[in-house]
Amino acid sequence: xxxxxxxxxxxxxxxxxxxxxxxxxxxxxxxxxxxxxxxxxxxxxxxxxxxxxxxxxxxxxxxxxxxxxxxxxxxxxxxxxxxxxxxxxxxxxxxxxxxxxxxxxxxxxxxxxxxxxxxxxxxxxxxxxxxxxxxxxxxxxxxxxxxxxxxxxxxxxxxxxxxxxxxxxxxxxxxxxxxxxxxxxxxxxxxxxxxxxxxxxxxxxxxxxxxxxxxxx
Amino acid sequence: xxxxxxxxxxxxxxxxxxxxxxxxxxxxxxxxxxxxxxxxxxxxxxxxxxxxxxxxxxxxxxxxxxxxxxxxxxxxxxxxxxxxxxxxxxxxxxxxxxxxxxxxxxxxxxxxxxxxxxxxxxxxxxxxxxxxxxxxxxxxxxxxxxxxxxxxxxxxxxxxxxxxxxxxxxxxxxxxxxxxxxxxxxxxxxxxxxxxxxxxxxxxxxxxxxxxxx
Numbered sequence: 001x002x003x004x005x006x007x008x009x010x011x012x013x014x015x016x017x018x019x020x021x022x023x024x025x026x027x028x029x030x031x032x033x034x035x036x037x038x039x040x041x042x043x044x045x046x047x048x049x050x051x052x053x054x055x056x057x058x059x060x061x062x063x064x065x066x067x068x069x070x071x072x073x074x075x076x077x078x079x080x081x082x083x084x085x086x087x088x089x090x091x092x093x094x095x096x097x098x099x100x101x102x103x104x105x106x107x108x109x110x111x112x113x114x115x116x117x118x119x120x121x122x123x124x125x126x127x128x129x130x131x132x133x134x135x136x137x138x139x140x141x142x143x144x145x146x147x148x149x150x151x152x153x154x155x156x157x158x159x160x161x162x163x164x165x166x167x168x169x170x171x172x173x174x175x176x177x178x179x180x181x182x183x184x185x186x187x188x189x190x191x192x193x194x195x196x197x198x199x200x201x202x203x204x205x206x207x208x209x210x211x212x213x214x215x216x217x
Numbered sequence: 218x219x220x221x222x223x224x225x226x227x228x229x230x231x232x233x234x235x236x237x238x239x240x241x242x243x244x245x246x247x248x249x250x251x252x253x254x255x256x257x258x259x260x261x262x263x264x265x266x267x268x269x270x271x272x273x274x275x276x277x278x279x280x281x282x283x284x285x286x287x288x289x290x291x292x293x294x295x296x297x298x299x300x301x302x303x304x305x306x307x308x309x310x311x312x313x314x315x316x317x318x319x320x321x322x323x324x325x326x327x328x329x330x331x332x333x334x335x336x337x338x339x340x341x342x343x344x345x346x347x348x349x350x351x352x353x354x355x356x357x358x359x360x361x362x363x364x365x366x367x368x369x370x371x372x373x374x375x376x377x378x379x380x381x382x383x384x385x386x387x388x389x390x391x392x393x394x395x396x397x398x399x400x401x402x403x404x405x406x407x408x409x410x411x412x413x414x415x416x417x418x419x420x421x422x423x424x425x426x427x428x429x430x431x
Contacts, residue, residue: 065368065414066407067375069386074403077393081400159280166379173282184294191291195279202278 007189012179016190019175020197026089026171027158030096034157037097038104045109056105063102069163071095076167092164092171096157103153111146112138144216151209155202162198172197218401225392232388233409239302239384240371243309247370248363250310251317256347258322269318276315281376284308289380301381305374313370320366324359325351357428364421368414375410385409 041060045053063071075098076091086094115138123133162173176190222229257269276284285308288299299307328351336346378386389406393399 061415061418062411065372065411065418067372067386067410069375069378070389070403070407070410073386073390073393074407077399078403155278159278162280162282163376163379165282173280173286180290187291187294191283191287195283198279198283199275203274206274206278 004189004192007179007186008193012186015179016172016175016193016197019170019172022089022169023158023161023171024201026092026096026161026164026169027154029093030100030157031154033093033097034100034104037101039108041101041105042108042112045105046112060102060105063099064106068095068099068160069166071099072163072167088164088167088169091167092161092169095164096160099160100153100157104150107146107149107153108142110149111142114145115141147212147216148209151205151212155205158201158205159198218405221392221396221398221402221405224396225388228388228392229385229405229409232383232385235302235377235383236371236374236385237413239306239309239377239382240367240374243306243313243374244367244370246310247313247317250314252321254314254318255321255325258318259325260343273315273318276312277319281308281312281373282379284312285376285380301377302383305377305380305382305384308376308380309370309374312373313366316366316369317363320362321355321359324355324362327358328354361421361425361428364417364424368417368421371413371417372410 041056044056045060047053072092072095075086075095076088079086079091119137119141120133123137124130128136161169161171164171165174165177168174172194176194180187180190254269254272257265258273260266285305288304288307289301292299292304332350332354333346336350337343341349374384375386376382377384378390381387385406389402393402396402
């Protein structure tokens, strides 16, 4: 029991919270990037521009079918061979953003496809242009359908940031490992603490998604 | 790239086997646990529902890496020593079971309620009705999303690399550090993963389309 108290001393907690801060920063940045990139790619996939849409489709399929860990390794260790050198933090953000963009693009395309075709036809017949119909009629409806899977994707993003430990990103999991590697009595308390922190973030996000879904429908 | 494939073929093959074996073991056990959890969740008994929900919510909302590391780092300290392979596979199983439970539950709920009521009214018990009437119908609904879970499972098995599980990712890491040819090595490893996941992914897409029409 005394190990637990010792484990949660101010100095350890501060170290963990600094790790948590990095976890949150990486998550938020990659969410922002992937939302923009995924949105654009998803719409390009939906409107079926010849050649371009199918090329993007293949790239998305490839990325979706690779382990994120591999993409992280590749961004940090492989890209310098191509002359692109990113530091640890931005490697992690880039890898997560690429992976999540591919996931989001499919969700967004799926959401738009799920809006009944008649909606577009009706909107066009009232005199709206394609872009207007898309923006005012289709996208708002599609967005409602997309919210649960998008939030689900963000939850897995937060969890996946723990994989960036392999490129020594000082995030939450890594901080905990540093602390317990110095004193093996702290192993259990540290696992308890990081499990709790990850759980709290992801659980709250999950509940938020349920609430959003209810208030929109 | 062909040079690497040639020089390290036995390591790559071993990694490939371990990834495949770990994924299949984890799939089998997480299917069993997942289906049991799903049945508990719709059993109507409050205690069972709560217990199953706690399991699902807990494992869905923590990183797989933490679970695998728990079995690799913590369990040996207090209980039995586990190899990286065992720790990783146990972690994968427990983690995936939570997602499978959700998928299966959604599938069972998609079967109209009247089916269960009708089956019960003919004198079948809850378990019999489940087994002969509801689950076979849920099966078709559930197969495509379950397939997608299996694809995630294969991808997630790369977490074995972080607990010294000697899987494909782990071998790739070693080869990259020995040859210094990081770029080609990871491309090669990526191709091997795609060999496993891509066909499955297209099969599931086909099934989704094909079965939704019927």
